[in-house]
Amino acid sequence: MLFSSMIFLWGFLPFVIILNTVIGRLPYKKPDGAIRAKNIFLLISSLVFYAWGGIYYLLIMLSCILVNYFGGRLLAHRIREKRARKLFLSLVILLNLLILFVFKYFNMTVIVIEKILAGSRLDFFNMTGTGELGIPEIVLPIGISFFTFQAMSYVVDVYRGTVQVQDRIVPFALYISFFPQLIAGPIVRYRNIAGEIEGRKESAELFSEGVRRFLYGLGKKVLLANVFAKTADQIFALDSAAQTGLTAWLGLIAYTLQLYYDFSGYSDMAIGLGRMFGFHFTENFRYPYMALSARDFWNRWHISLSSWFREYVYIPLGGNRKGKARTYLNLMIVFALTGFWHGANFTFILWGLYCGLFVLLERLFFGKILEKNPVKILNHLYVMLSFMIGLAVFRSDNVYRGFSYVAGLFCFGKDDWSVLSWLSMELLAAAAAGILLSGPLQALFKGKLGNLRDRKWFWTADFIFQLGILVLSVFSLVSGSYNPFIYFQF
């Protein structure tokens, strides 16, 4: 079930909000009765939400919950000896990684083995198997990368003693499966919401803040990301021979905006939904397209993922404490894994390494230059161009197509004006809004909004704006369901 679907907006969400409120207001014998009842209800709702995509997916998530719940309890209460704890932790992590490997990376492994057996050299990195091994494809359960990482962070934190083990299965299962952040993050650390799981305070103010955030996220996804996606998908599907330089750039710009608004839109919706139920999730994006360096970029983009890798991979590998060479190696390992986390394809690994390379080069050579550069627009240009070119590979089906797309970005000719055939008012308006709202507008009004928030008209205008976003988003979603029977095709 998607947040931007009618069944969620008109069915699931109102139902869960209303029932959650009613359940919270019933009389209970115990003082924490209400919160326990709400947790049970939210857990059931989250399981239904996930099962909507397939009962089979639910079983996988339930397995993950059980493995990590019992793993955490055993680590906290039973296994005392240091070496045994380390071994047991490794076993639990391995089980989580095994779940991830089987359902996300197994297909890729099969393809690679088939390529090796077939002696493929020229198209080794093309993710199309020969079918020689006859192994059926495993379907990827949605959100598996998010909930396995959440689960692993919990178990490691219990091992480290930075978080108290959760002995009751309902709160733990709710932490793993809570529907707002289940399918697209942010990756929530248990320690950040442990208190709220046991005793959160819901209020009308927090709820309306959540609604506001949710609506902004919905608008980002439906009114911006989906518009960019239409153009990006069509251009990336073109044969490289049919793609002119300007068209390739248009497709890349569209995809750059699509990726940001899709992902940050979903994060906003998740954060907004969390607030509606009394949870505070951490921010996941901080205007990454305003970054002044690659390092700055990765402190702003998918913050929950990069901080996860920093805390659970980079630092355990030694971080920057084992000399420069080891630091750079650790960095590249983390970026390769970050790329690989995004998908089972060599394009993602390559993209991760490419992004890591810029961070490395800044550390080695021109980081200081970037910091001291007074013409900040050049910093922005450098960050955006370097990131966008990487996205050409990230978006492509295979590395060969990725390289040819990048090459196509620099091939200009007479046919370039055919780029006009891709333009429409909808795309241009979305692009203008998308570029301005990705940070420049916010930077312009930074510090000035505080004064406005004290004015009554600001909140009226804000409400009207929210209503407008909802109305336009609903228009867009409903028109997406328009499905004429095209009798004339016959």
Added chain:
Amino acid sequence: MMLVLPAAVWIFLSFTGLRERLDFDTGENRTKHRIQENTPVNELPKELEAWINDRVPFRSVILAADRKLHAMMELPYSRKIEPFLLKYAMHKEGQEEPASGNAPENEAAKDHTEASAENPDYYPVKVRNGVILGREGWLFIDQEMMDYLGLNLPGITVLQEYRDAFGRLQKNAEARGMTFAAAAFPNKSRIYPEYMPSMEMSKAFRLQMIEDDLKKNSSVPFTYVCEEMLEGKSDGLLYYTLDTHWNYKGALIGLNEVYRLLNLPAIDSENLSYTEFEHVGDLTNILNSPSAETAELPLYKPEITAESTAGPEHDYGFHERGYSEYISDARDARTIVMIGDSYLVNLSEYVKKDFAHSYFVNRLFLDTVDPEIIRSADILVFAFCERNSTDEFGWYCLDGLSAAAEILE
């Protein structure tokens, strides 16, 4: 509240009778999604979503409003901003010659070449939801592109297949004493290439080659009604600007060619009276954009009455049950059966008055329609539109030819 309130109002309206007025036809030409009884459990969520999507409160109103909003946005862009951008781009490239397609070689098409030379500006190829956005607001279906660009020219094997298929149907029909004829009706882009975006129009066409081969190597009475339509377009529009189909004028030209093959007198439109009617272009339905047949208002259809054995649908059962049937007091007591596609709908308006009994059979329904209908023909006509002359889009005319031939065996 913002989400629950509309649903509450919608439920309330169903008790007032207002709901029917607000739940109007959206032009989707289908019934609302129904969940089948034996749906597997794992498919229930998808089915439920589709069911809910079709029943969202105020859906029709929202779709209509969305269409208007898009039109408000896009029309000024396509009429003012885009031409400016195009002129700028053309100026930068130093191009003065039109980039439009080459003219076909036959004489009748020369008029169209001169018409396109009057319109030399480059017009980019834009396809939205499978609809080509042509010049001056004309719309075309992108399935016509293969024919337009000559990407599907038939080889020897295909020509043989056509000869065999037509030959078999002709033989089976004539063995039953039927008079047989076959016709192919051109794509809209073939007749109105001047409204297509700038693409290199082919000099050779699949159907032309099929027609030439059938005339040279078989006795099949076949006509590809292209030259006649190119000649006839100077008298007025022959296709709807916002629809894939020909209008009643175009259908009359097509029918007269079929009548020529059948040695029947041509219909003179001077002897017919016409009535105005409303028409929503199927291409605007696909684009979900407001329909405005401004290029050819008012629209006329012939005032011909004949008794139909199906309900008062606009196509009298052609798409619902697979055939339409008419009985009239025409002097020609013969039964004519025309097998074809949606191009037959407008054409049937004229035919039904000329024969005591007429059937128009939807080629898609040949497997399910009563075979006695086909066998009852005194005159059998097999027709198809140009874009169905390949198997690219699943409605291959050769499949229909085989099915019809089998029925008559």
